[in-house]
Amino acid sequence: MPVQIATFLMFEGKAEEAMTLYVSVFAGSQVISVEKYGPGEPGAEGSIKVAEFALAGHRMKCIDSPMKHGFTFTPSVSLFVDCADEAEFDRAFATLGEGGGVLMPPGNYGFSRKFAWISDRYGVSWQLNVP
Template sequence: MPNHIAPQLMFEGNAEQAMRFYVSLFDDSEIVRLERYGPDGPGKEGSVVQAEFTLAGRRYSCIDSHIQHPFSFTPSISLFIECENREEFERLLEQLSEQGEMLMPPDNYGFSTRFAWLNDRFGVSWQLNLGTTRPGLSGEAP
């Protein structure tokens, strides 16, 4: 059995900046481990070989890939945040969307009283949700 399973975010030079930004947004968040490349590479000196951090108590990993890839982040995998109140929703929306791209602007889409989907300045996709309005659903696991 695996030790643990955590999402791995691959950046190309700004992993530490992104990780520090994310940790600043959520309570119960911290950088757990940060390993940087030295002068002998293979990555750029000071870039992230491997890092581990928590967001709201959940574990994530990130790297700075020293290999150029023809791909980056995609919205088909996103970080979903169930906001406790409208103030939290608006704060996160403002901070995460700064220099980012709005995929679904904040609105009531029928499945939620307030929902937004965006890519942040680093290309990571986030879904923000405030409350649900799904009549007839029990919320029970199958």
């Protein structure tokens, strides 16, 4: 089997909700597989043991950690999205930004026509770009 690389996101009880939101934002995205915790397993029953999904062809995995941890997502790692056009950019900005925070508001920063950097309601950072 050849080497495969995927972005891996660890949540505490919000993995399925986040994955569903992300797949709804970008065309050509899909949930590939979902495995949930059952009775007597270490995670909360029905939460995500491991799920795989693709965002516009980019392979992703997520879990609901069965253990509490002292860290969360940070903007030092983000998902960079080259949007097809301004309509896709605006839709992604509105959907992903709802309940999150704006690190750089939409604008022309000289390196692209339209760019924004946001953190979604789960703490995942997104750089949105119209090249």
